[in-house]
Amino acid sequence: MINSSMPVGDWTWEVAPASGGVRPAARAAEVALGIWNILAERDLATPVGKVGVSVRSAGDVRDVLIDADGMNLEPEPLAPGTAFARAMDQAESVEENCVVTIRVECPGYWLEPDGKYRAEKLFTIRVTLWARRSLMVTLETYSDAWLTIDTRNREQPQVHALNAPRLAAALEEISALLGSAPDPGDENYFAKPTPDGFEDVRIEGPAYDDSWGTFEVPDQDRRLRSALPDSEDEYECITDHPVRYLAVEHAGHLVGYLWASVADDAAGFAPRVAVGDIAFQAGAEWLLALREAHGQGLTPLAALDWLARRPPRPETDLVPGAVRELTSLDALEELSGRY
Structure with a gap:
């Protein structure tokens, strides 16, 4: 099992608009936390994640109206007075057409035959509210624990057997919560997502030889040096x-x-x-x-x-x-x- 700084796969849901007088931004927050709770039930998320809220103008997404990042995801995130609750109140108060994005970074545990190990970004949840009408949800994973072959082209049947069912169960429950099936993301350097996890590539083989070494390692070096002067x-x-x-x-x-x-x-x-x-x-x-x-x-x-x-x-x-x-x-x- 190998962790990556780039997403190994993703899934997207389109959610029906809120009804019954529920405030749109509040609905978006409830969706994000509902997904986080589903992941947490399976140790795929822990109660110490980070959440960020941004609000941008729908007419020009470069126009940032609110940017609250790196907030702790507290045990009761929307309780009055928490940083997340204040950020969502500010988002709700914006009067112009806007794009509200909630992003939750989920630390969590993957399982190995000898125990469990923690990754500080096992999943991210992104909920985007477009012009207070359309709600889109994206779940990304940064681990290959769900794959039959890891991102260095080695079969990992035990790791897959321990982790893939956890992911499949979480995706099924998230779909039930949101009322629709996920749209799996496109095949990328590492894997091909499916509605219940990832495609088994043992028959045809992976798309790239040692995709982690070929793409992830050079990307890590670029990221390390990006903030440094020449x-x-x-x-x-x-x-x-x-x-x-x-x-x-x-x-x-x-x-x-x-x-x-x-x-x-x-x-x-x-x-x-x-x-x-x-x-x-x-x-x-x-x-x-x-x-x-x-x-x-x-x-x-x-x-x-x-x-x-x-x-x-x-x-x-x-x-x-x-x-x-x-x-x-x-x-x-x-x-x-x-x-």
Whole structure:
């Protein structure tokens, strides 16, 4: 099983308009929370998710009227005084034609034969209210736990047997809640969604060989570097040689691995995708630290040693311990994508 920062698959429902005097924005919020509750019943969501609310002009979606992001999904999210309730009251008060979007990031658990593991973004729920009339719901997953073959082309019958029924049951219950069957998303790099989960590709084979390594890993690198200024003080980001690495933690969470090649001029950071956005935020900091080492003329292994000996940092720091070695960067990226 491998986690991804890009959706592995998605499903969309068109929901009948609210009736009986129910406020449109309130209806959208109730739908989002209803889906979250269905996922939570199966440990596919936990009570510590994040919710965001945006309101944009229907005439020009670039015109942002309200943007409330990163709010905690509290035990009673719509209780008076909660951040989510206040944001929905503001959305309801907008008088012009607008597009209201609610986005919930759902931490949750996938199952393995040896136990269960947590991902900080197992699913996202997006509910969009168009001009206070049309309500669209999209559910996205960022895990391949539901597939018969993982995104590196390896059969995973036990993982599939443990997780696919959980997803199928959740989709069925969400459809009952919304009163319509889902429209599965298009086939993507990783898989082909169906109304009750994903297509079994063991007969015809997947669309791409090692789709995770081919598409996800380069996308991770682009995302890590997107917020950084251009610089000539850069180590190479790929290597065919073994790598040595140190674990990095942020606020007590393992967020990735700082690595250096044993034989050429390559070094970098492999984000632990299961912890979500925090892995990329921390990784950008360590890429800046590697630039500093490169500017001093240090080899990658010397840079790893130099960074390990620096004074501890307040939140994001290297986990104390010996430097470890793996046979390839691919093996380290595999580790970062799994646990």
